[in-house]
Amino acid sequence: MKTIIEPFRIKSVEPIYFTTKQEREAILKNAYYNPFYIHARDVLIDLLTDSGTNAMSSHQWAGIMEGDESYAGSESFFHFENTIKDITGMPIVIPTHQGRASEKILFSIIGGKGKYIVSNTLFDTTRANIEFSGAEGVDLLCEEGKLPEVPAPFKGNMNVEALKKFIKEKGAANIPLCVITVTNNSGGGQPVSMQNIKEVKKVCTENNIPLFIDACRFAENCYFIKLREKGYENKPVFDIARELFSYADGCTMSAKKDAIANIGGFLAMHSKELADQCRNLLIITEGFPTYGGLAGRDLEAIAIGLNEVMDEHYLRYRIRSIEYITEKLVAAGVPVMQPAGGHAVYIDAKLFLPHIPVDQYPGQALTGALYVEGGIRGVEIGSLMFGKYDQDKKLIPAQMELVRLAIPRRVYTQSHIDYVTEVIIEVFNKRDEIKGLEIVEEPPMLRHFTAKLKIAGDHMN
Numbered sequence: 001m002k003t004i005i006e007p008f009r010i011k012s013v014e015p016i017y018f019t020t021k022q023e024r025e026a027i028l029k030n031a032y033y034n035p036f037y038i039h040a041r042d043v044l045i046d047l048l049t050d051s052g053t054n055a056m057s058s059h060q061w062a063g064i065m066e067g068d069e070s071y072a073g074s075e076s077f078f079h080f081e082n083t084i085k086d087i088t089g090m091p092i093v094i095p096t097h098q099g100r101a102s103e104k105i106l107f108s109i110i111g112g113k114g115k116y117i118v119s120n121t122l123f124d125t126t127r128a129n130i131e132f133s134g135a136e137g138v139d140l141l142c143e144e145g146k147l148p149e150v151p152a153p154f155k156g157n158m159n160v161e162a163l164k165k166f167i168k169e170k171g172a173a174n175i176p177l178c179v180i181t182v183t184n185n186s187g188g189g190q191p192v193s194m195q196n197i198k199e200v201k202k203v204c205t206e207n208n209i210p211l212f213i214d215a216c217r218f219a220e221n222c223y224f225i226k227l228r229e230k231g232y233e234n235k236p237v238f239d240i241a242r243e244l245f246s247y248a249d250g251c252t253m254s255a256k257k258d259a260i261a262n263i264g265g266f267l268a269m270h271s272k273e274l275a276d277q278c279r280n281l282l283i284i285t286e287g288f289p290t291y292g293g294l295a296g297r298d299l300e301a302i303a304i305g306l307n308e309v310m311d312e313h314y315l316r317y318r319i320r321s322i323e324y325i326t327e328k329l330v331a332a333g334v335p336v337m338q339p340a341g342g343h344a345v346y347i348d349a350k351l352f353l354p355h356i357p358v359d360q361y362p363g364q365a366l367t368g369a370l371y372v373e374g375g376i377r378g379v380e381i382g383s384l385m386f387g388k389y390d391q392d393k394k395l396i397p398a399q400m401e402l403v404r405l406a407i408p409r410r411v412y413t414q415s416h417i418d419y420v421t422e423v424i425i426e427v428f429n430k431r432d433e434i435k436g437l438e439i440v441e442e443p444p445m446l447r448h449f450t451a452k453l454k455i456a457g458d459h460m461n
Helices: 021-030 058-065 075-088 099-110 124-132 160-170 194-206 218-228 237-246 272-285 296-308 312-331 362-374 414-429
Strands: 092-096 116-119 136-139 177-181 211-214 250-254 265-269 344-348 379-381 402-406 437-441 452-455
Touching: 021 362, 058 296, 075 092, 075 237, 075 265, 075 296, 092 099, 092 272, 099 124, 099 250, 099 265, 099 272, 116 160, 124 136, 160 194, 177 194, 194 211, 194 237, 218 237, 218 312, 265 272, 312 344, 312 414, 362 379, 362 402, 362 414, 362 437
Parallel strands: 116 136, 116 177, 177 211, 211 250
Antiparallel strands: 092 265, 250 265, 344 402, 379 402, 437 452
16 A cells, blocks of 8 residues: 555644643643643644544635625525535525534424434434433444444444334334434444435335434545445445435534534525524524524635535545554554544544443543643543433443544644554553543533543542
8 A cells, every 4th residue: 555645735834832741641630631621732633523623725715715794695605505505405505603503403493302313323412402402312323333343334324123113112203303424423433325324214204204414524424435335436426425415304514524614514404394493593593594603704615615525536535544543553452443434543442441440431531641641632432421320320331432533634644643653552552550530520411521530539639
């Protein structure tokens, strides 16, 4: 395999500020062992998220200068709208300031007590907005998706038989929406096959349940379909995307991912009745329907980014970069999600730190160790993020204990990625020294953002 070369040239740079290991130990302690409290300046390689952390192209920056900032009916909105219509085939497009705003609007309207939203796997803000409405989010991930180290081509798939069974048990009338997340972020950035989407659509149609796509990383998923699913190897990614969206009644998207922008999102759909309700709520919470909480320059950047992301030279580089780091870690014996996902490397913290019980949050402990060793900031996707309590306040752990290292688009070079790999292996070689954590303060929802922790059993911490 030849050296991965970035399919772009670098025109502008920003400095990285270096810290010592001793400084990082103090920073992490002062941040309550939660990477969200660490100042960005104190991070060497920031893999906390690929959301809004992308490097925009010269074309996007040129579009920003041309952004039409008219309050109503701006030309930038129509460029944004037409681009999304062209990709999704959906006639109604509603801009929002980011993906969770789209989710908030959608689930405020269709959610409610006694209702269930089913999915392959819901991400944190999606689940929180469902639960805030009073509804319950239900994950129906395929069995192979629950086994991090066992390779399979489409581990993000929904379990179709489980979907049929759930509909029969709860009743279709109590399930206002089915959501397929592409790629499956909480499940390791794993793709969903076109065949699975078609099968889910068939079940939804038979039960009169609308199907929405969480399209944050649609282009990466479509490229996986091109690589791995028979019959799509010679199809352009744009055509694959059009087919994927053709099976959906609507979609939500955070444009901070596969639109390669720093802010923004949208709702798109076929139903005029639902769209009217969404627009009414949009005006109250986000803004007028032709800007939806965004500046005209942001609408331009998103429209341009949505086309750039489907460039297959870019996608080949993007997917290969994640494979590259995954392969190096596997060769060193580090337990990671296999095969490589589309936007991140996922370390299996339960296998990495078998001496730390799940109620001491091994993923969060590993996240802290990576920061101390090399200034790398990642995020736990395990029982801190998704764990709940039973009636006796005992932790109900998440299905998997993962640490996600999300790679921002067009930001880091191969030498940065090599450094990340070296740090992970170094931490792995002395993993027995890592201690578990316990929560000292937490909010009722989305606790991983603001929870405060300490080293387990450390009364002086």
